[in-house]
Amino acid sequence: MSNRPAPLVAARDLVKSYGRTPALRGACLEVGEGEIVAVTGASGSGKSTLLHCLAGIVRPDGGTVTYDGKRVDLLPEDRLSELRRTDFGVMFQFGQLIPELTAVDNVALPLMLAGTARGTAQERAEEWLERFGVREQKDLRPGELSGGQEQRVALARALVTGPRVVFADEPTGALDSLAGEQVMTALVGAARASGAAVLLITHDATVAAYADREVRLRDGAVVGAEVPA
Amino acid sequence: MSTRHILLGLLAKGPSHGYELKQRHDEHFPQARPLAYGQVYTTLQRLVRDGLAEVEGTDSDGGPERTLYRLTEKGSREVTAWAGQVTPPAPFVANEIFTKVVVTILTGGDPAAHLLAQRAAHMERMRELTALKTAPGADLTTVLSADYALNHLDADLRWMTTTQARLASLTALTMEVDRA
Numbered sequence: 192m193s194n195r196p197a198p199l200v201a202a203r204d205l206v207k208s209y210g211r212t213p214a215l216r217g218a219c220l221e222v223g224e225g226e227i228v229a230v231t232g233a234s235g236s237g238k239s240t241l242l243h244c245l246a247g248i249v250r251p252d253g254g255t256v257t258y259d260g261k262r263v264d265l266l267p268e269d270r271l272s273e274l275r276r277t278d279f280g281v282m283f284q285f286g287q288l289i290p291e292l293t294a295v296d297n298v299a300l301p302l303m304l305a306g307t308a309r310g311t312a313q314e315r316a317e318e319w320l321e322r323f324g325v326r327e328q329k330d331l332r333p334g335e336l337s338g339g340q341e342q343r344v345a346l347a348r349a350l351v352t353g354p355r356v357v358f359a360d361e362p363t364g365a366l367d368s369l370a371g372e373q374v375m376t377a378l379v380g381a382a383r384a385s386g387a388a389v390l391l392i393t394h395d396a397t398v399a400a401y402a403d404r405e406v407r408l409r410d411g412a413v414v415g416a417e418v419p420a
Numbered sequence: 421m422s423t424r425h426i427l428l429g430l431l432a433k434g435p436s437h438g439y440e441l442k443q444r445h446d447e448h449f450p451q452a453r454p455l456a457y458g459q460v461y462t463t464l465q466r467l468v469r470d471g472l473a474e475v476e477g478t479d480s481d482g483g484p485e486r487t488l489y490r491l492t493e494k495g496s497r498e499v500t501a502w503a504g505q506v507t508p509p510a511p512f513v514a515n516e517i518f519t520k521v522v523v524t525i526l527t528g529g530d531p532a533a534h535l536l537a538q539r540a541a542h543m544e545r546m547r548e549l550t551a552l553k554t555a556p557g558a559d560l561t562t563v564l565s566a567d568y569a570l571n572h573l574d575a576d577l578r579w580m581t582t583t584q585a586r587l588a589s590l591t592a593l594t595m596e597v598d599r600a
Contacts, residue, residue, distance in 0.1 A: 233585065396573075397546065397571070399543065400543065400546035401547075401554075405540075407536075415536055415540075
């Protein structure tokens with residue numbers, strides 16, 4: 192572990208409660224540049240909260256989150272939004288696409304929010320849809336897509352801005368095993384090609400097996416030795 | 421399952437000699453325990469004795485003379501009937517992991533630590549198999565056999581996860597009782 196390069200994303204002693212329910216109790220985790228890490232654990236073990244804290248979606252009550260050496264947990268809201276837009280890609284189990292927009296517009300949206308012209312954004316979006324085998328579905332809305340197609344569109348949206356880290360929370364949780372395999376192959380292949388790191392949350396060991404290593408959570412803390420450097 | 425039926429199945433692709441059958445086996449069952457040559461030859465002799473296969477002749481192909489075997493009508497019926505039979509869902513639990521966990525409990529060891537270490541070993545193997553089946557150009561038998569192995573390892577893991585949770589709640593319960 193001492194040979195591992197400086198982490199791109201690091202959580203140290205994270206504590207977070209929702210009301211009186213503790214979700215994280217001292218969780219530590221590091222993800223290196225280009226590394227794919229799976230976080231597994233039972234329901235309620237704190238997996239999603241850990242991802243939310245690392246992605247800057249939720250602020251921890253205690254502990255630190257760093258990204259590329261900067262304290263994410265201390266960033267003001269506007270800087271945090273910018274970081275999420277430029278450096279992070281996020282993908283959930285479902286419900287992340289905007290139902291009123293077509294597949295291609297959903298994928299183009301993050302680029303347009305970052306100031307890319309509509310035409311260029313749509314071209315780039317189509318390239319990503321092509322890459323994940325859903326270009327034919329580009330003019331369909333999320334409700335008209337199968338679960339597997341929807342997740343591949345969501346994956347295209349998470350990757351279109353060229354993020355350095357992809358946060359994926361149960362990306363195959365609602366899919367059958369073959370559709371899940373397609374999504375995981377696409378996610379891992381694209382991340383390896385671009386050098387993006389991936390933090391993957393899953394309860395499924397066959398999905399976790401796509402990652403370089405597994406970190407197991409129980410009761411809001413890491414099981415076994417995830418020792419800070 | 422027996423080497424007998426596997427060899428009959430491989431002979432169904434056409435007459436062959438022992439060495440080639442061993443190669444066909446490794447190609448079609450890539451994650452299976454490799455067949456020993458000795459086992460191939462003794463099984464072939466038994467198949468001939470039982471009328472399920474017969475000697476077609478010999479070829480030398482420039483090297484030493486080799487006996488060619490082919491499937492008989494009876495052998496063909498036998499292997500088709502066998503492959504069509506529903507396999508009884510395994511009634512006995514005789515897995516080494518299960519046994520070791522029980523023995524660890526019996527001997528007052530730490531089953532949770534054992535399960536954690538076993539999980540790491542399982543995950544390592546699952547990563548290897550996933551890499552194998554998702555490698556560009558992986559052929560169908562590799563993908564199918566990797567899938568089969570992955571799903572069985574996953575079943576082990578799910579049992580281990582449930583066991584760990586059960587042990588934790590049982591331990592908590594025991595401590596409650598001790599305090600009472």
